[in-house]
Amino acid sequence: MLAVATLAGCTVSKESGSSAATSSPPTRAARQNSNDRQLPANGSILVDFENGTVGGVNLRQDGESLERQLGPSRVYKTTKVLEGRPNDVYVVRFGDHEVYRHWNAFSYKDPIFRTKEGLGQGSSIAEFETIYGKGEILEKEGCSINFRKGAPVGHFAIICPQNSDGNNNFQTRPATEIWVW
Numbered sequence: 001m002l003a004v005a006t007l008a009g010c011t012v013s014k015e016s017g018s019s020a021a022t023s024s025p026p027t028r029a030a031r032q033n034s035n036d037r038q039l040p041a042n043g044s045i046l047v048d049f050e051n052g053t054v055g056g057v058n059l060r061q062d063g064e065s066l067e068r069q070l071g072p073s074r075v076y077k078t079t080k081v082l083e084g085r086p087n088d089v090y091v092v093r094f095g096d097h098e099v100y101r102h103w104n105a106f107s108y109k110d111p112i113f114r115t116k117e118g119l120g121q122g123s124s125i126a127e128f129e130t131i132y133g134k135g136e137i138l139e140k141e142g143c144s145i146n147f148r149k150g151a152p153v154g155h156f157a158i159i160c161p162q163n164s165d166g167n168n169n170f171q172t173r174p175a176t177e178i179w180v181w
Helices: 004-009 028-038 063-070 125-132
Strands: 045-048 075-082 085-094 097-101 106-108 136-138 144-147 156-159 178-180
Touching (some): 063 075, 125 144
Antiparallel strands (some): 075 085, 085 097, 097 106, 136 144, 144 156, 156 178
């Protein structure tokens, strides 16, 4: 949960150092050729909070395992600055869509990723609460709305949606970034 509320302000840079430890992002053509089978006909990619999967891929495994399993055309390592410190992040591609595998969780911002109920980026907090119960707002390290926090698996959080009018009622605001543990 360390990086939940600070990702929105992160910066990204290519990791320097050993070329064996760092991979380059694949070209668009390479991604498209290797990922066409991964995109469903209905235009969304299933996220399963309980099982920690996206498009049937277990994202609870470490980044190196993901890279070995899916190959360098679908997974590459980069660095993001979270809470002022550089952190390794594995970018997992589903066509032109990306999920980020952090040291303890995965996150996404793309509306193509949806739960079986159709929830994802763009859904309101109230819609998530209808399915998963009341979310708990945590403001220790920024602001996130946590769901199923006490559950052994399936804990997820939504970064508090920004609101320019100063109103802290998050119920009607759309989710913009989702983290899954």
